[in-house]
Amino acid sequence: xxxxxxxxxPAFISYAHRDDMATGGWITQFHRAFIELLTGNLxxxxxxxxxxxxxxxxxxxxxxxxxxxxxxxxxxxxLFIIVxxxxxxSDICLQELKLFKEIFGxxxxxxxxxxxxxxxxxxxxxxxxxxxxxxxxxxxxxxxxFGLPDxxxxxxxxxNSDNLAPDFTKKLKPLVKELADQIKEEKDKAEYDARQLGIxxxxxxxxxxxxxxxxxxxxxxxERCASQLKDIPSVEIIQTxxxxxxxxxxxxxASWVVQPFNSGKPLLARIDGGHLKTIRDVWQTSKMGxxxxxxxxxxxxxPAKEPAETRHQSLIAEIRSQAITRDEAVNKIRQAxxxxxxxxxxxxxxxxVFIETNPNERHEWFFLKERIENLxxxxxxxxxxxxxxxxxSLPVEKYLNPPRIMPDLDGMIxxxxxxxxxxxxxxxxxxxxxxxxxxxxxxPGIVAYLMPPKSDEHPLDPGWVVTRFDNHDPECIHEHxxxxxxxxxxxxxxxEHHTKKLESGN
Numbered sequence: 001x002x003x004x005x006x007x008x009x010p011a012f013i014s015y016a017h018r019d020d021m022a023t024g025g026w027i028t029q030f031h032r033a034f035i036e037l038l039t040g041n042l043x044x045x046x047x048x049x050x051x052x053x054x055x056x057x058x059x060x061x062x063x064x065x066x067x068x069x070x071x072x073x074x075x076x077x078x079l080f081i082i083v084x085x086x087x088x089x090s091d092i093c094l095q096e097l098k099l100f101k102e103i104f105g106x107x108x109x110x111x112x113x114x115x116x117x118x119x120x121x122x123x124x125x126x127x128x129x130x131x132x133x134x135x136x137x138x139x140x141x142x143x144x145x146f147g148l149p150d151x152x153x154x155x156x157x158x159x160n161s162d163n164l165a166p167d168f169t170k171k172l173k174p175l176v177k178e179l180a181d182q183i184k185e186e187k188d189k190a191e192y193d194a195r196q197l198g199i200x201x202x203x204x205x206x207x208x209x210x211x212x213x214x215x216x217x218x219x220x221x222x223e224r225c226a227s228q229l230k231d232i233p234s235v236e237i238i239q240t241x242x243x244x245x246x247x248x249x250x251x252x253x254a255s256w257v258v259q260p261f262n263s264g265k266p267l268l269a270r271i272d273g274g275h276l277k278t279i280r281d282v283w284q285t286s287k288m289g290x291x292x293x294x295x296x297x298x299x300x301x302x303p304a305k306e307p308a309e310t311r312h313q314s315l316i317a318e319i320r321s322q323a324i325t326r327d328e329a330v331n332k333i334r335q336a337x338x339x340x341x342x343x344x345x346x347x348x349x350x351x352x353v354f355i356e357t358n359p360n361e362r363h364e365w366f367f368l369k370e371r372i373e374n375l376x377x378x379x380x381x382x383x384x385x386x387x388x389x390x391x392x393s394l395p396v397e398k399y400l401n402p403p404r405i406m407p408d409l410d411g412m413i414x415x416x417x418x419x420x421x422x423x424x425x426x427x428x429x430x431x432x433x434x435x436x437x438x439x440x441x442x443x444p445g446i447v448a449y450l451m452p453p454k455s456d457e458h459p460l461d462p463g464w465v466v467t468r469f470d471n472h473d474p475e476c477i478h479e480h481x482x483x484x485x486x487x488x489x490x491x492x493x494x495x496e497h498h499t500k501k502l503e504s505g506n
Contacts, residue, residue: 004046004077004183010038011052011114012076014096016086019118026118027054027082029157030172033164034080037173041180046187052080055096066095073099077112078179083126083142084118084154097135106137106503111182114175115142120151145171207333210238210250212259212279213267217305221260221298228330229258243267243275247282256333257283260296261319264304266312273315274308280319294332297323331366350390351498353411357393360418361450365393367477368413368448368469372491379491389494396427410501411494412445414464417453417471421460428463441500444493446486450477465490 004010013031020027031052039048053072069092073079079100087093104112117123123142126132145168147155156165209229211222226237238254240246251257259279266274273280283293297320308316324332353372355365369391376389396414412431416424424447435442447464450471459466467487468480479487 002074002077003186005187007077008049008075009051009053009072009077010035010048011078011080012055012073012096012100013052013080013082014055014093014100015082016084016090016093018086019082019084022086023084023118023154026154026157030082030116033157033168033172034176036164037169037176038180041176042183046183052076055092069096070099070103074103077183079104079108079113081113081115082118083115084122088122088125088129094131101135109137109140113140114179115140117142117144117146118154119146120144143171143175207256208236208238208254209256209258209333210240210246210254212246212257213240213242213275214260215264215267217264218260218262218298218302221296221302225258225260225296225326225329228326229333243278246279251282256292256294258294258296258329260298261316261323262297262299262302262304263307263313263316265306265308266316269309269312272311274312276312276319277315294329295319295323296326296329327363331363350388351410351494353389353391353413353494354409355391355393355413355448356396356415358395358415361415364415364417364448364450364471364477365391365413369393371477371479372487375488375491379488379495381495387495387498389491396431409443410498411443411490413490414445414447415450416447416459416462416466417450421462425462432463441497443497444490446490451480 011034013027015027031054035048035051042048053076055072073096079096081087081093081097100108100113115123123144127142145154147153155167155171157168159165211225211229214222222239226239229235229237238250240250246257257279259276261276266276268275268278271277280290280293284290299320307313355368357363357365372389372391380387414424414427414431419427428445428447431445432442445464447462447466449459449466449468451468452471457468459468465486467483467490469483470478470480
């Protein structure tokens with residue numbers, strides 16, 4: 001289901017142009033009032049992409065009708081149907097409703113469809129039409145915008161002083177508030193899911209990585225970092241030689257900062273914590289935030305010739321507890337770049353699979369991810385051609401300890417390499433107990449049995465389906481020939497879970 005931030009139009013307004021003409025521009029006035037109220041009900045950080053799409057005014061030309069109609073409906077967040085006499089006999093309006101059903105499905109009728117009845121007689125006739133009954137679920141709610149006792153006249157939109165009429169505002173305002181609340185809830189959920197997956201909330205079109213300054217004894221580290229980071233597609237790398245260079249220029253453009261350090265004396269040593277504290281404090285208030293400041297501990301590879309003064313050591317110990325390796329930094333940036341927040345926002349087109357990572361199997365998830373992406377087209381149906389799969393990775397403990405709400409996952413893969421049989425069974429049980437506390441249906445899961453380090457051709461089932469993988473070449477992990485069916489089975493279950501989740505509106 002498209003999200004508001006991805007839409008070209010806040011709404012597609014389906015109506016018959018002759019109904020607008022016959023009522024002195026009532027529908028045109030409705031559109032203006034809708035945009036005014038929606039703008040006022042949304043927070044400042046949610047911007048309207050523009051006016052709604054008015055099918056009677058800016059609809060497609062005859063030759064491109066079907067393709068352009070579909071494109072405009074897909075580019076809209078919701079559908080407003082304005083019902084009056086001429087709507088009843090409009091083939092184009094009927095086609096717009098059919099396309100809406102194909103694109104938005106049953107969820108669309110519950111959450112994205114607003115039916116406005118300009119006159120009582122027209123809505124009475126419409127709900128009795130066979131084509132309408134075949135398309136629209138029983139009990140579909142519509143809102144009356146006509147007067148009493150004369151049901152054949154719509155209520156006035158504006159007063160003589162050109163203000164919104166109180167009776168009209170009273171009817172439209174609750175609809176707009178319902179829509180605005182839904183838009184805000186979806187945005188909040190997308191941002192929460194992104195944080196759970198470790199994805200920065202602001203993601204540029206390409207990663208710009210600043211390598212922070214460091215003492216001269218670590219200069220070689222900068223070159224090695226730059227060499228590895230160049231493997232990321234479309235990357236731009238800024239190597240800085242001084243703190244001023246980083247703070248004055250690079251930090252404004254960068255989406256990530258990679259900062260190597262060891263136990264030695266920092267730059268700006270007159271300040272407690274030196275340049276390390278300065279960079280952390282500045283980046284914490286940047287648009288990207290601390291999750292995109294990556295500390296690389298080089299003490300083992302490039303030990304300090306002499307330790308830092310005592311007043312720097314507490315900060316060095318603190319950031320050491322957050323440090324990762326160069327390989328982990330490259331994978332983290334690549335992961336966020338391949339799956340930016342826009343993909344999470346557009347959740348109707350994205351199935352998310354979680355792959356475990358742990359201290360013994362740190363990189364296997366990435367090559368499993370590539371294998372899954374290669375197989376994905378085999379399990380998609382013709383109805384979900386746009387559906388893509390995105391694999392994310394974190395240690396299981398990041399989700400379960402302390403307990404927290406599981407992100408909107410469609411599948412889970414646990415790794416069985418160095419773990420023994422009892423540890424594997426315990427992990428599966430732990431996850432299933434956690435899943436039982438969640439309201440939504442749990443996603444399907446499998447266990448990836450890595451050979452090597454495992455050698456048993458017939459592992460015992462720890463509670464989930466076990467799929468054996470040839471791991472002799474870690475960069476080309478491939479399922480055992482006898483287990484190909486199980487990996488495909490899992491991916492089909494992922495697709496089914498995603499489809500049912502959308503149908504249920506979760």
